[in-house]
Amino acid sequence: MVRGLYTAWTGMANEQKRLDIISNNLANAATVGYKQDNVTTQSFDDVLTIKIKDASELYHERPIGKMNLGVKLGEVYTNFEQGSLRETGNTFDIALEGKGFFQVAVANNNGNEQIFYTRDGSFTMTHEGNIVDMNGNRLIGEGGNISVPVDASDIVIDRDGSVYADGVLVDKILITDFEDYNYLKKYGENMYSMVEGGTQIPAEASVHQGFTEQSNVNVVSEMVNMIAITRAYEANQKVIQTVDSTLDQAVNSVGKV
Template sequence: MWRGLYTAGTGMITESKRTDTLANNLANANTTGFKRDEAISREFHPMLIKRINDGINHNDVTSFKQFHVGEQYPVVGTLGLGSYIDEIATEHSQGAFETTGNPLDLAISGNGYFAIQTENGVRYTRDGNFYKSARGEIQTVNGQTVLGRNGRGITIPQDTVSIMVGSKGEVYADNVQIGQLQFVQFDNRRAVLKQGNNLYYPQEGARPAPATGEIQQGMLERSNTNVVSEMVELINNYRMYEAGSKAVTTQDAMLDKSVNDVGRLT
């Protein structure tokens, strides 16, 4: 019975973590460049159950002092031991484009990331909602510098009338190229992990390469979260959690009866 409590409990913990993931997806449904997460669960290794003292002929000539040659206990089946969250995987499918007309709004079509300078080092993002600071430097909404190919920021002259950004990140001020954005990708999408604030950090040994995607100026890539699908999954997740809760209640009632009724001395 104790095993039943633990099995149901691990299921509830799994569904609780899945709920957190779904809630985070819904909270970022309108976040530019956000990629939804998927909680991947895995079952603990099941236990093989056999019946003991069943089907063995103890009068057999091969039996001697409770030792039996060639014992084959009948197999009952396997017993599940619960589940756990094995991985929080990020779905990198393309989000829809939204036209803004802002020359510093950049969307990525295909593979690629923008490089951002943060307090913790270089980070990567697909959020192309950029601004020009008071000093003319291209920055994120959080005031972080958007890096160019030379590893430094790009400064737009104060008297610039028109700003153009090419498909590979070339930045032009009044038709004069003033720099190029650091537009990169990683051969393995698992090479970068989410840090928070729509930023990714590279795993140890990951090396960026020139991106094969293209930059679309005057657009933003919306989140790839489908609100309807997430809500349906959230309802299903709630029912799974509720089933685990009922299983725990049932196991608790059985333990109560076995301790207080079956085990009572008369």
């Protein structure tokens, strides 16, 4: 019976983690460039149970079967599928169609910059002419941080990422892809850093000026999953309540006999 309590608890803990991930997906359903997270579930390895110190068996130990200790969380992974493109008409809003990531320079508290990767193309231009994201992180081009003349009246970004100011080529947006996305670590909601062992490859994505890529979260599907998780959580709760009631009977009623 005590094992039943443990098994039900592992189920509740697993469903709680799944619910946390789905809640975060729903909270970022409108976040530009957000990629949906998911989690796999697996059972603990079966263990062999053995009867010991049983007088009816002449105190010989013998196997009596397999026992499973419940469920555990598997791998939390990110779904990198393409999100829909939404037209904004803003000059510095750019979206990627196909595989690839923008590079942005993010400064830490010490002022040192680190390169992160994102699909969030909501950029703007500062008073100095730098192209930055909503947090002020600079967009990286082949020549470094991309900067355009502040007095330019016509900014055009081609499908290959080339940036023109009044017909003059200023820079080309650096777009990067990776051989294996398992080497990307999520940073915040829609940024990623490459961990040791990752390999960069040329990107095949095309650039669309005046568009942004929306989140790839399917709200209806996530709501359905949330309902299923809630029911599974409640089922495990009832198991614990039932086992607790049985233990109460065993201690307070049977023990009196």
